[in-house]
Amino acid sequence: MTSPHHPLDEALQLHAASPPGASAGQYQGATHAGYWNMVGPFGGVTAATMLQAIAQHPQRLGDPLSLTVNFAGALVAGPFTVQAQPVRTNRSTQHWTLAIVQAGADGVQQVTTSATAVTALRRETWSVGDVPMPQVPAPAGQPAIPPGFGVEWLNRYEIRLITGAIPGTWDGTGEHSLTQLWVRDAPPRALDFCALAALADVFFPRVWLRRARRVPAGTVSITVYFHAGSAQLQQTGTGYLLGQAQGREFRNGFFDQTAQLWNQAGTMLATSHQIVYYKE
Amino acid sequence: MTSPHHPLDEALQLHAASPPGASAGQYQGATHAGYWNMVGPFGGVTAATMLQAIAQHPQRLGDPLSLTVNFAGALVAGPFTVQAQPVRTNRSTQHWTLAIVQAGADGVQQVTTSATAVTALRRETWSVGDVPMPQVPAPAGQPAIPPGFGVEWLNRYEIRLITGAIPGTWDGTGEHSLTQLWVRDAPPRALDFCALAALADVFFPRVWLRRARRVPAGTVSITVYFHAGSAQLQQTGTGYLLGQAQGREFRNGFFDQTAQLWNQAGTMLATSHQIVYYKE
Incomplete structure (x- = not known):
């Protein structure tokens, strides 16, 4: 059901800008008019962009477990660079430090968004959910x-x-x-x-x-x-x-x-x- | 009531290791036997150590608002280095990227802990707490x-x-x-x-x-x-x-x-x- 032309896929398009195999991945992206908020992109898509950089990184281990995104400064309409670095890789978890940088009005690259993430290989274990879904009417x-x-x-x-x-x-x-x-x-x-x-x-x-x-x-x-x-x-x-x-x-x-x-x-x-x- | 000899103050002692005024602050600390957990320091003290580095940084703006600490690898007993960098300073918020690095068994410096934090200047505003304290017996x-x-x-x-x-x-x-x-x-x-x-x-x-x-x-x-x-x-x-x-x-x-x-x-x-x- 996923189309390559879905607006979310368009918004998340990243192009590797660092040499293959480099530890600190650099990816070029651009803001998408379809996900514009009041004075910048919808923060959820900025968060998703961080995960997209991890997904494309050649050294990725496992799937997302946690993600923290800090909105440090306004991301303006146009191109940006995502930096994604696996700072520590263990047997079943991997720790990432990320940033989005963008040239300011003066042309100097600035951090607009910082993040950390953990990816992990998961194994089947004893499991239980203690927050049941609320009883609500069906979407239809x-x-x-x-x-x-x-x-x-x-x-x-x-x-x-x-x-x-x-x-x-x-x-x-x-x-x-x-x-x-x-x-x-x-x-x-x-x-x-x-x-x-x-x-x-x-x-x-x-x-x-x-x-x-x-x-x-x-x-x-x-x-x-x-x-x-x-x-x-x-x-x-x-x-x-x-x-x-x-x-x-x-x-x-x-x-x-x-x-x-x-x-x-x-x-x-x-x-x-x-x-x-x-x-x- | 705070004594310079309180074990927490001992555990949080950091010495600036980078030139004064350097943006990327480097601080030397050491694990404290009084806060030892099963296979490393109590994680709460490691989190506190990140804030301590921020507190000592000459460029700090405001007080802690949020802190995310990722436990990437075991911190062994002994000295470590805290790196604290204000990656973006706004009018009333400041965004920090932090790491604790320690030499591994092979002598190579490795990230044991990564973190981000936001400090902020707060102003008095409309306020309300929607999670009242539970009714419980007094501590005595x-x-x-x-x-x-x-x-x-x-x-x-x-x-x-x-x-x-x-x-x-x-x-x-x-x-x-x-x-x-x-x-x-x-x-x-x-x-x-x-x-x-x-x-x-x-x-x-x-x-x-x-x-x-x-x-x-x-x-x-x-x-x-x-x-x-x-x-x-x-x-x-x-x-x-x-x-x-x-x-x-x-x-x-x-x-x-x-x-x-x-x-x-x-x-x-x-x-x-x-x-x-x-x-x-």
């Missing part, structure tokens, strides 16, 4: 919501909201920050680790819902833990994911936001946490 | 538990357990993974960001409690979000913190573990998340 019964605010990247996702929409009126009456929704790429695309990383960041800033007030807000750092292996991703295919997000502590300019993603069969695919800047 | 009424397993670092903490002790018998009967406890440094030490980072990792692996089976387990990556500023830390002083930890998804060799830390006044000081390796 839920309306596909309009984006709600005018950013292009939201058009790349089919979102069927269950609870916790963007407030219709910004009147300061918010009481909670819980959103539950069904989501998948639009058009549908078979799930892979890159797409999953992006989906982990699909939720609007919890402070907007909590306050029913649209203050400036932006992710500072996001961490994604991948609980699924390739087999679970293949089983998920182009199906919907149930996503749930909630803020927890809002204090003096920053709040934390947690998210969980399950497939329709009820398998937890990923969890994520982020710390988000907000104003006022 | 709870017994100080013996360490439960023979690792030295646990003697550096005064732990008054409320629920979720290390299983007394490893009979496979576990049903949940929730631990709640009061904790502070032993001897008492006024709370700072380094101590708080270490405290965020004070919980034993949730898989032991969940399974009532002591399988090999070790943290792969931990992220700590700091919700407190210096004022809240000063208010906390040498008081107890209420710590709560729980596992969520245990799957094919890795599980995630979340933790929250409040002071006795009920202020959320930090939250943390980690992904942990386990065997079998």
Whole structure:
């Protein structure tokens, strides 16, 4: 079901720019208008770009286990370079340090995004999930919501909201920050680790819902833990994911936001946490 | 109340090894026998060491907001070098890339630990906490538990357990993974960001409690979000913190573990998340 012309595949196109076999991989990419947010690319696609560089690195061991992406500075429309270095490779885990650099207005290369990741070979073990998927109506019964605010990247996702929409009126009456929704790429695309990383960041800033007030807000750092292996991703295919997000502590300019993603069969695919800047 | 002879201060002693004003700070430290775990230092102290390098860096802006530490390889007893580089400094946030390197058996310097951190200047804003401190008995009424397993670092903490002790018998009967406890440094030490980072990792692996089976387990990556500023830390002083930890998804060799830390006044000081390796 994955097409080479899917917008996500276009957005994630990277070209190796370092000699084959070099330890510090360098990859050329470019921002994609289809995933544009308010003042830069959708952060989820930036996170996915980090995983894409790892996926293409000739020394990669295993699949993504954890990813932390720090949004250090604005990525402007145009080309950028991803640096991906496996700083330590063990028997079953590999540790990565990554950065996206881009020339600033003065032509000097600057770090816009830093990251670390761990990839791992997984073995079958005793397993249990202690966060069951919430009981919610099936996606077919839920309306596909309009984006709600005018950013292009939201058009790349089919979102069927269950609870916790963007407030219709910004009147300061918010009481909670819980959103539950069904989501998948639009058009549908078979799930892979890159797409999953992006989906982990699909939720609007919890402070907007909590306050029913649209203050400036932006992710500072996001961490994604991948609980699924390739087999679970293949089983998920182009199906919907149930996503749930909630803020927890809002204090003096920053709040934390947690998210969980399950497939329709009820398998937890990923969890994520982020710390988000907000104003006022 | 902080003594220069407190074991945590001893463990966190770093000496600048790079020329003053150099962007990439290099600091010499050494492991401390008082914080030894089973096969290396207590991971919480390694996390705190990263913050200590930032605290000493002449270009530091603001206080810790987030910290991700990846445990890439074993840190052996003896000296190590911390590298701390501010890769991007904005008006109110600063992004750090860090590593601990140590000579291996072959004399070659290797990365044992990688990290990223964000420091920030905080301003007073609208704030709300949506995770109230659980109602639990006061610390004075709870017994100080013996360490439960023979690792030295646990003697550096005064732990008054409320629920979720290390299983007394490893009979496979576990049903949940929730631990709640009061904790502070032993001897008492006024709370700072380094101590708080270490405290965020004070919980034993949730898989032991969940399974009532002591399988090999070790943290792969931990992220700590700091919700407190210096004022809240000063208010906390040498008081107890209420710590709560729980596992969520245990799957094919890795599980995630979340933790929250409040002071006795009920202020959320930090939250943390980690992904942990386990065997079998």
